[in-house]
Amino acid sequence: MDRIDYRSLTREELEDWARDLGLPAFRGRQLFSWVWRPGFQDFSQMTDFPKTLRKMVAEEGMLTELQVLAEQHSVDGTIKFAWGLPDGLVVESVVISARGHKTLCISSQVGCAMGCRFCNTARMGFHRHLVPSEIAGQVLGMLRHIGTGERPTNIVFMGMGEPLANYANVLKSIHILTDDLGLNFSLRRITVSTCGLVPEILRLGRDTDVGLAISLQAPDDKTRSQIMPINLHYPLPRLIEACHSYRLSRRRRITFEYVLLAGINDSLEQAYLLTRLLRGIPSKINLIPYNEGSNPLFKCPPHEHILLFQQVLRDANYSATIRKTRGQDISAACGQLYAELKGRD
Ligand code: SF4
Numbered sequence: 001m002d003r004i005d006y007r008s009l010t011r012e013e014l015e016d017w018a019r020d021l022g023l024p025a026f027r028g029r030q031l032f033s034w035v036w037r038p039g040f041q042d043f044s045q046m047t048d049f050p051k052t053l054r055k056m057v058a059e060e061g062m063l064t065e066l067q068v069l070a071e072q073h074s075v076d077g078t079i080k081f082a083w084g085l086p087d088g089l090v091v092e093s094v095v096i097s098a099r100g101h102k103t104l105c106i107s108s109q110v111g112c113a114m115g116c117r118f119c120n121t122a123r124m125g126f127h128r129h130l131v132p133s134e135i136a137g138q139v140l141g142m143l144r145h146i147g148t149g150e151r152p153t154n155i156v157f158m159g160m161g162e163p164l165a166n167y168a169n170v171l172k173s174i175h176i177l178t179d180d181l182g183l184n185f186s187l188r189r190i191t192v193s194t195c196g197l198v199p200e201i202l203r204l205g206r207d208t209d210v211g212l213a214i215s216l217q218a219p220d221d222k223t224r225s226q227i228m229p230i231n232l233h234y235p236l237p238r239l240i241e242a243c244h245s246y247r248l249s250r251r252r253r254i255t256f257e258y259v260l261l262a263g264i265n266d267s268l269e270q271a272y273l274l275t276r277l278l279r280g281i282p283s284k285i286n287l288i289p290y291n292e293g294s295n296p297l298f299k300c301p302p303h304e305h306i307l308l309f310q311q312v313l314r315d316a317n318y319s320a321t322i323r324k325t326r327g328q329d330i331s332a333a334c335g336q337l338y339a340e341l342k343g344r345d
Contacts, residue, residue: 004061006035007133007140010175011182021060027053033181035063036136038143064133066141083141085110085134089127091160093138095146098324102152106138108170109161114195116215117227118259118290118298121160129166135173139183155185158193158213164200174208191255198234198242205247212246213255213286214239218265219273227264236277243281253282253319260306261290262299271312284319 009017011032018028027049034046043049043058067084074080077097082090091107112119113126139155146152155177157163163170174190176182191211194201201212218224224231231239243254256278260266274285287310290300301309306322313320 005064005131005133006031006061007064007137007176008131008172010132010172011179021056023053029181031057032179036140036176036179036182038140064131064137066134066137068141068145071145079142079146081138081142081145083134083138085130091130091134091138093142093159095142095152101154102146102150103154103156104139104142104152105156105158106135107159107161108135108157108163108166112161113165114162115229116195116217118217118261118295120293120295123295124160129169130161132169132173132176135169136176136183139177139185143183153186154189154191156191156193156213158191162195162197163192164194164197164204167200167203171204171207174210188249188252193255193257195228195230196234196239197230198238201239201242201246205245209247209249211252211255212243212248213257214243215259216256216274217259217261219270219277223265223270227261240277240281243283248282253284255284255286257286257288259288259290260301260309262301262305264298266301266305266309268308268312271309275313275316275318278318284321285313286321286323287313288323 004017006014009032011029014028014032015025016028018025018031030046030048034040043054046054046057049057064086068081069084069090070080070082072080079095081093081095083093084090089110091110093107094105096103096105107130109129110127111124112121115122138159142152157170170192174187174192177185177190178187187209188211191213192204193213193215195215204210204212215228216224217227218231219236221231221235224236246254248254258265258274278285287306289303289306290298292298292300310320310322
C-alpha cells in the first residue's frame with residue numbers, strides 16, 4: 001500500500017487521518033504544523049509527540065522533498081530554481097525581487113498541454129500534474145534557500161503548466177499555502193494565472209478569493225486562436241463573460257497579461273480593440289515584451305512601439321504597465337532552465 005504523502009494533505013485532512021487512527025485531532029494539526037516549518041528535516045524533531053507516536057508517523061507516511069538541481073542568480077535579484085521531483089522529472093520556480101517585494105512564481109504541472117505557440121513550456125509537451133506537496137513544496141524549498149532575509153509576500157501560479165487544468169491539486173495547495181499553521185501567506189497575495197479555462201475560472205471564483213490573471217495575448221478571436229489553441233474551445237466572448245462574473249473582493253482587479261509579439265498582436269488597432277474588449281471589467285493590463293530566448297518564430301516589437309501601444313490603453317484610462325524583463329542574464333523565461341538541463345543530459 002502507498003504511504004501517505006503528509007505534505008499533500010491539508011490541516012483538516014491530517015486531523016481526519018489522526019481520528020482514523022484513534023488519536024485526538026490535534027495530533028494531525030501538530031503534524032501539519034511541523035511538516036511545513038522551513039527548518040523541519042525529520043520526524044525525530046517532533047518533540048511534542050511521544051516516541052512511539054513519532055515512530056508510527058514515520059512508518060505510516062513520508063515527506064516529499066524537492067531536490068535543487070540548479071539555482072541561478074541574476075544581477076537584478078531574480079533567482080531561478082530547477083527542482084528534481086521524486087520520479088526524476090523537473091520543474092522550475094522563480095523568486096522575483098521588485099519594488100521592495102519578493103514574489104514567488106511557481107509551477108503547477110510538469111510541461112503543459114495547452115500548446116500556446118509562443119511558450120517554451122508548451123514545447124516540452126505535457127508530462128503530469130504536480131501534487132500539493134510538489135506545488136507548495138516549491139514555496140517551502142525557496143523559503144529554505146533564500147534564508148532569513150525579507151520574507152516573500154506574493155505567490156503567482158505563472159510557472160510551468162496551466163494551474164486550472166490541475167484544479168483539485170492547485171486548490172489544495174492554496175489551502176496549505178494560506179493556512180496559518182502551514183505557510184501562512186495571505187489569500188489576497190496569491191494570483192492564479194490561466195490561459196482561459198472558462199468553467200474552472202468560474203469555479204475558482206466560487207471556491208476561493210485568490211487573484212485572477214488571464215493570459216490574454218490578443219483582443220480578437222482570429223489572432224488569439226492562431227497563437228493559443230484554447231481559444232478554439234473557449235473563444236473570447238465566453239472568456240470575457242467569465243471575467244465579468246468572477247467574484248472580486250473590494251478594490252481587486254483582474255490582471256490581463258499581454259505578451260507583445262511583433263507583427264502579430266501589437267498593432268495600434270489591436271490596442272484599441274483591447275480597450276473595447278475589457279470595458280467594464282476592473283482590470284490592469286500587464287504588457288510583456290516577448291523574451292526572444294530560444295524560439296526564433298516570434299520577435300519582440302521595438303520599445304518605442306510598445307510605448308505607443310501602452311499609451312492607447314492609458315488614454316482609455318486603463319492601468320497598463322510594461323513588465324520589466326527580469327533575470328535577463330539567466331534562463332528566467334518559463335521552461336528555459338528545464339530546456340538547458342535537458343540539453344546537458
Ligand atoms: S503559456 Fe501557460 S498555458 Fe500556455 S502553454 Fe505555456 S504554460 Fe501552458
